[in-house]
Amino acid sequence: MRYGMLIDLNKCVGCNACTVACRNNNGTPAGVSLHKLLKYEAGVYPNAKMKFRPMPCMHCQDAPCAKVCPTGATVQRPDGIVDVDANKCIGCRSCITACPYDSRQFIWDFGDYYEQAQPTRLEQKRRLEFQKGTVVKCTFCLTRLQQGKVTACTATCPSQCRVFGDLDDPNSEVSRAIVDKGARPFREELETHPSVYYAGG
Amino acid sequence: MSRQAYRSTLSESAGTIHTLESMTSRWERIDPSDEGKTQVLHGICRMCMQGDCATKITLEDGIVTRVEGAGTDIPPNYGNLCPRGNSAAMNLYNPYRVKAPLIRTNPEKGLDVDPKWKEVTWEEALDYTAKKLKEVRDEDPRGLAICEGWGNRETIVRVPFKIAYGTPNEIGAHGSFCTVHYGTGLIHGNFPVSVVDLEHCEYHITLGRTIGPNFATVPGTRKLSQALERGMKLVVVDPRSSHEAAKGEWVPIKPGTDLAFLLAMAHSILFEVGRYDVWFLKNRTNAPYLITPGGDYLRDEATGKPMMWDLSDSTPKPFDASFGDLALEGSFEWKGQTCSTGFTKIKEGFKEYTPEWAEKISTVPAATTRRIAREFIDHARIGSTIEIDGFTFPFRPVSLNCERNVMNHKGGTHADLVGKIINMLAGAIEVPGGCLGCGYRGGAAIAPSPDGTMFPGYESHDRPFVFPPDLTMQSFYPNSHTTPHLTAAALRNPEEYHLEYQLKAWLNLGGNLIRFNAEPEQYIEMMRKVPFSVSIAYQMDEPTFLSDVVLPEHCFMERERLAPFWPQHQATSDEVSGLQMLQYRQPVKPLYNTMHVDDILMELAERIGILRGEGGVYDIMNHDVDYIIKEDGLNLREPYLLDINTKHTRQEIYEKQVLSWKYNQGETFADVQREGHLVKWQPKKTHYTYYYYPDNQTRHEFYIMNLKHTADRLRANLEKHGVKFPGVADQERDVFRFYNPVPFWTGSPELDDIPPEYDLWAMNWKSPYFSSDVGGCIGNPWLAEVYKKDPWEAVICLNAATAARKGLKDGDWVKVSSRYGSVEGQVRTSQLFHPDAVGISGGYGLGSLHSNPLYRRGPLFNQLITSREDTLDPISGGIELAPCVKIEKKEGGRA
Amino acid sequence: MPLLILLAILAVIAIVCIFHQLSRGFAKTNLNDQYTWGLYIQGFFFLVSAGAGALMVLSMLTLAQVPMPAGFADFGNALAFTLLIGGMVILGLDLGKPMRIFYMITSKNFKSPLIWDFYTLGLTALLSLLFLFPFLSESGVGSQVWALLMLLAAGMCVTVHAMFFPAHEKGGNQANLFLVFDTFLFSLSGGCALLTLMGAYLGLSLPLLSRCLFLLAILLLLSAAGHKIAPLRSGRDGLLTVCNLLKILVVVLLAVWQWAAPTQGLAVAAAALALVLLFLEKYHTVAHAQHEPPIPGTYGSHRPAATYRPAAKEWLIFIGGFSICLLLWAGICLLKGIWPWTL
Known part of the structure; x- marks a missing residue:
């Protein structure tokens, strides 16, 4: 069982539902997001188009972040997910400098969602799940996976551009979609062997 | 303020004069008995105007921790949710909400002037408001204006309240920028807009709107994604290479010039491509109707019916006679007059609008316009049919759809109509693959009038000419959407606008004229002058900030709701075609001292004395019919009418609504509450209104006679009352010239003769x-x-x-x-x-x-x-x- | 005396700031998501590089049995020791959870450069601490053995630092030969410079150090030339140019000192410049390297540019920390009874 994801960039409409669903599901503090969507443009007028690249953590099989972590807080699980144990993290941030996909974020401080006002009830509750001074990253929504669901970003996408599943199973929807659409990881030349594949774009 | 106070309770502090800090630092109520509990509630999102995505709200310890799409089998969003829907928890936990009833103590009003809000109890706020409104009503109920808007689309009491109160002045804040309904009302008998059938469409041209991605509406994006995967070709004509343009062909166009492009495209179809759906034009439009030089239909002397020309015996006959060889095109002599068919009139009118002419205005290359026109007709499969549920439909898998950025210009109505004409040339109206209305899917939408053409629906149907005019000023703009800007103009200049009464009270319920209209100062001034203003508000927006009384309402997650499904504004497909559905929102416990908007209105109505009895709110509700989907809506009917003499809770009303629902098969409100929805799929063939009046049983206006009739009536009414059209210098040039049955290039003050530095x-x-x-x-x-x-x-x-x-x-x-x-x-x-x-x-x-x-x-x-x-x-x-x-x-x- | 008072004031301010940092975390620093490492890491590299460099120089001198002024090795070792401690404290402050630092021992992730740094720096500091005691510093064979071990330990420590450069061209940290070479040279030159300045302050002179510095500066210039030729991309790097100019200046000053005017002033000036150069070089590898976000610019047009200027608190901790090191050094020397002046 090796979790992986396919994102079809031809279908992605750049709405950021995934980014907000990630915040919603994971309850990350203000300014911290486990998911990002790159929006940029390609071409020259009149042949110019908006381009989108949603990026969860790539969950590299040869993860640079796991290599540099001095306390072993960042581990590569057998199911392919790269996870951070917040109780072991010392907050040295070398994983952030090591990650070429900018997938990790350090919790400098707990800011408030609503600036210039108080922290909301929601924040107060969900902050208990985080520790200031540690690094966080996308974990493919481990809690949801344990409940048999797919990741929040996959579930919410209005254009259904994501497929999530078992890369080790050649008949799974994601494995077949990767083959059918000729999907490749982003910046493959870095040779970190990501588990997230992109088609089209 | 301690950040650790996780469980402090709300302290009701009536009498406090609030600052921003004291208002935003008020802590939310949490029920201690919710500790340790996990709850999942049925939700309906309300983070956009559509407001029908089914959601699932998870609460832990009484706090909403997750808002996500409900099951993947539940329409219309099938488990997906847009970025706004996913952020709904922040709408609930918003420190800037209005949290208690407030009354202004500082008479000076301005966006930077502290109102010095005094917090009061609900009793005091409601009594005071009702007293003021009753005074106005006793003097002249027309003195109350109710400003509604996108801030609240869920109240079911507002309209009955307005009618029971007796004011005609319901002013939609949104209407000035949403004049997109004329064509849909006239051609489809629907409201608000027309959409593309993405289940079958093969070539779709979209202008000035979204089919989903541009502002991330879930159902539209889902359907478009599936259609593109199916191979549909998308053409996006827009000054901006938008999210949708990235999925198809982008045709850049200069802002405000879409009418020129559309005229040229129609011209190209008529004169260059030379192919169009003759069958459709002859049988389902008034294109063959003969038009006299006077402008009206040539009518049969005996029956008064409009006539068409039979080439086989060179005589005109009533439209429903049988014809040997019906003439679509041509001018014919009859009894000393030269009459032309509607088709000829349109064709002649469009003759000068070549693609080269349009290119000078819109910068769209002539070759592109020609290509798109040809491709549109090529893909239309004119003459083909498709069978759905055993019924044979014409199959026209093309659609051209326009909306706000096309219609909100001078000549915008014409652009709307040229878009319809283009669709009619392809025969793609109310048939599979084509352009459909996004509202009522019943036969009454396109039922024919005695003239053989369908009754103009919604805003294409003139409003009655009320004189002296109401604050809405819609007497002079009988086909308008909502006209708050005219209200403001009339209040500034009552003589010019023939206004004979004054504005005495302003009830704001979801509208924001100050930010979301034009020239904010005019509305700020209006709010300064109105003697009494009250706002039923969620947050301290600009109109609320300038009001005298603030009645805080629940945010949408706290607002219990039972809603019928309205077909969607962006597109349709098999995901929703034939869908009749009720949705229910289980409310989250209120965090603050707020009330449900309908409870507020009923409380006010009770105090004013208009809740019960004949002509009261309940009486009106008993006879209310859903504006958008008519008899398919949640309309009360026998034997489930409300007893108009007792007070009812909202739950009682919901119960009766469910029982009254046309598609109910024995379910009760309790069933809907438990499931969160009640889905009743109808045969898909009923989704295309062609089904109800096939062949030549009804006709759409190709030659827009409705405009002439409206103009005639308007002119007659102005003359009858001896008044001139207000606000313009020359009513012939500035108003009546536009009521032309043949759309034309109107020009625009923003395009013609402008100073060169505005480039x-x-x-x-x-x-x-x-x-x-x-x-x-x-x-x-x-x-x-x-x-x-x-x-x-x-x-x-x-x-x-x-x-x-x-x-x-x-x-x-x-x-x-x-x-x-x-x-x-x-x-x-x-x-x-x-x-x-x-x-x-x-x-x-x-x-x-x-x-x-x-x-x-x-x-x-x-x-x-x-x-x-x-x-x-x-x-x-x-x-x-x-x-x-x-x-x-x-x-x-x-x- | 006035110098000591100034150092004491700076030290007290630093201690206050340190407590603030420990209790409030990264509030009031200017570190952000793009510049995750800043003055603290730069300061750590600077202090450790200079300290380890000084220790490497001392061990080489000891091994080669070069005659040094009396007590020079003791003073030098003590100073280097305090700098290493100072570096460790600043690094600890830069952690999100400083109290968990000993988790580094329980993990066995020897692929991580930080673990290697932890152990080699620890070893270097331990050896340096041992040398403070007379049983080692005054024994003949003992000090030779110590010098060999120290050379290896400090050398490893500096090598490990070469692996920290954020090099986003490839996933993770990938050092290249020029960078390793550079790091070594900078460390050694920092060590020489440090010892020269220390010597000047104490009135002890060892011209060999300045000659070494001269040679090292020339080698640094050669490596800079290599840097210019090697990369495939073009692009100007203003800071690197400044560093190269400083290198040239050091070479020129020392050339003049060597052959024209062998005044101590020139040697001291060159040494001071060399330390500044080391500081700038560490800034270049840490902060400047984070100037480009990891994902190429084409994928994120119009991103607002993040900037990093160290906040006041960061400067105060760094400068004050340096002062603490010097005060600690003075204290150790007093305890050992080798402090040349009476208080």
Whole structure:
């Protein structure tokens, strides 16, 4: 069982539902997001188009972040997910400098969602799940996976551009979609062997 | 204030004079008995105007921790949710909400003047408000204006309240920019707009709107994604290379010139492609109807029916006679008059609108227009059929759809109609694959009138000429949407507008004229002058800030709701075709001292004395019919009518509504509460109104006779009362000239004879983070985090070459000025914009002293436009949304 | 005396700031998501590089049995020791959870450069601490053995630092030969410079150090030339140019000192410049390297540019920390009874 994801960039409409669903599901503090969507443009007028690249953590099989972590807080699980144990993290941030996909974020401080006002009830509750001074990253929504669901970003996408599943199973929807659409990881030349594949774009 | 107070209770503090700090630092109520519990509630999202995505709300320890799409089998969103829906928790936990009833103690009003709100009990607030409203009603109920808007689309009591109160003055804040209904009402008998059938469509042209992705509506995006995978070709005509343009062909066009493009495309189909759906035009439109030189139909002397020409015996016959060889085109002599068919009139009218002519105005290359016209007809499969549920439909898998950025200009109604004409040339009206109305799917939508053409529906059907006019001024704009700008003009100039009574009270319920209209100062002044104003509000928006009384309502998650399904504004497909459904929202416990909007209205009605009895709110509700879906809606009927003499809870009303529902098969409200929805799929063939009046049983107006009839009536009414059309210099030139059954290029004050330094045209659009400020998305911090990283959001977008020509670099601070106002902001140079366009998204900026700070950051597009009467489209009353502007660098500004 | 008072004031301010940092975390620093490492890491590299460099120089001198002024090795070792401690304290402050630092021992992730740094720096500091005691510093064979071990330990420590460069061209940290070479040279030159300045302050002179510095500066210039030729991309790097100019200045000053005017002033000036050069070089590898976000610019047009200027608190901790090191050094020397002046 090796979790992986396919994102079809031809279908992605750049709405950021995934980014907000990630915040919603994971309850990350203000300014911290486990998911990002790159929006940029390609071409020259009149042949110019908006381009989108949603990026969860790539969950590299040869993860640079796991290599540099001095306390072993960042581990590569057998199911392919790269996870951070917040109780072991010392907050040295070398994983952030090591990650070429900018997938990790350090919790400098707990800011408030609503600036210039108080922290909301929601924040107060969900902050208990985080520790200031540690690094966080996308974990493919481990809690949801344990409940048999797919990741929040996959579930919410209005254009259904994501497929999530078992890369080790050649008949799974994601494995077949990767083959059918000729999907490749982003910046493959870095040779970190990501588990997230992109088609089209 | 201690950050550890996790469980402090709300302290009711009536009598306090509040500051911003004291209002925002009020803690939410949490019920201690919820500790340790996990709850899942059925929800209906309300973070956009559509408001029908089924959601699932998870609460842990009484706190909403997750909002997500409900099951993957539940329409219309099938488990998906857009970014706004996902951010709904921030709508609930918003420190800037209004949390208790407030009464103003500082009589001075201004956006930067502290009202010195005094917190009061509900008793006091309701009694005081009702007393004031009753006084106004006793004097003249027309003195009350109710301003509604996208801030609240869920109240079921507002309209009965208005009728029971006796005021005709319901003013929609949104109407000035939403004059997109005429064509749909006239051709489809539907409201609000027409959409594409994405299940079958093979070639779709979209202008000035979204089919889903541009502002991330879930159902539209789902359907488009599936259609594109199926191989549908998408053409996006837009000054901006938008999210949707990235999925198809982008045809850049200069802002405000879509009418020229559409005329040229119609011309090309008629004169160059030379192929169109003759069968459809002959049998289902008034194209063959004969038009006299006087402008009316040539009518049969015996029956009064309009006549068509039979070539086989060279005589005209009533439209429902049998014909040997019906003439679609031609001019014929009859009894001393030369009559032409409607088709000929249109064709002659469009003769001068060549693609080359249009290119000079719109910059769309003539070759492109020709190609698109040809492709459109090629894909239309004229003559083909499809069988659905055993019924044979014409199959026309093409659709051209326009909306706001096409219609909100002078001549916008004409653009709407030319779009319809193009669809009619392909026969793609109300048939599979084509263009459908997004509302009522029953036969009454296109039922024929005695003239053989369908009854004009909704806004294409003239409003009665009320004189002296009401504050809405819709007597003079009988086909308008809503006209708050005319109300303001009339109040400033009552003589000009023949206004004979005064505005005495203003009830604001979801509308925001100050930020989301034009020339904010006019509405601020209006609110200063009105003797009494009350706002039923969620947050301290600008009109609420200027009101005398604030009645805080629940936010949408706290607001219990039972709703019928309204077909969607963007597109249709097999995901929703034939769907009749009830949805239910289980409310979250209220966090503050707020009330459900319908409870507030019923309490007010009770105190005013209009809740019960004949002509009261309940009586009206008993006879109310859903505006959009008519008998398919939640209309009360025997034997489940409300007893008009007792007070009812909302639950009682919901119970009776469920039992009254047309598609109920024995279910009760309790069933709907438990399931969250009640789905009743109807045969898909009933989704296309062609089904009800097939073949030649009804006709759509191809030659827009309705405009002539409206003009005749309007002119007659003006003469009868001896008044001139208000607000314009020359009513023939400025008003009646436009009521022409043949659409024409109207020109525009923003395109013709403009000073040379105004060499760019501003444009605006909704985005995934902003689709009107429904749900307060501007101030939602989760959305703000994301839109601050979006390159083209809340900045002034400019084509890169144009910027270079003007010596502007990306990130420079600039000032954009129209002839009516100006904004400042940071420039974004981009390849995604037409060289003549200046793009500003959303509605950011303005705000008040007590606003969420996110509301105060601009730039605000609305500061560039005007509501002056001579700039409006005279038929729809719509405001011009592409003003000519100039741009200059400004030193020393900062974001 | 006035110098000591100034150092004491700076030290007290630093201690206050340190407590603030420990209790409030990264509030009031200017570190952000793009510049995750800043003055603290730069300061750590600077102090450790100079300290380890000084220790390497001392061990080489000891091994080669070069005659040094009396007590020179003791003073030098003590100073280097305090700098290493100072570096460790600043690094600890830069952690999100400083109290968990000993988790580094329980993990066995020897692929991580930080673990290697932890152990080699620890070893270097331990050896340095041992040398403070007379049983080692005054024994003949003992000090030779110590010098060999120290050379290896400090050398490893500096090598490990070469692996920290954020090099986003490839996933993770990938050192290249020039960078390793550079790091070594900078460390050694920092060590020489440090010892020269220390010697000047104490009135002890060892011209060999300045000659070494001269040679090292020339080698640094050669490596800079290599840097210029090697990369495939073009692009100007203003800071690197400044560093190269400083290198040239050091070479020129020392050339003049060597052959024209062998005044101590020139040697001291060159040494001071060399330390500044080391500081700038560490800034270049840490902060400047984070100037480009990891994902190429084409994928994120118009991203607002993040900037990093160290906040006041960061400067105060660094400068004050340096002062603490010097005060600690003075204290150790007093305890050992080798402090040349009476208080």
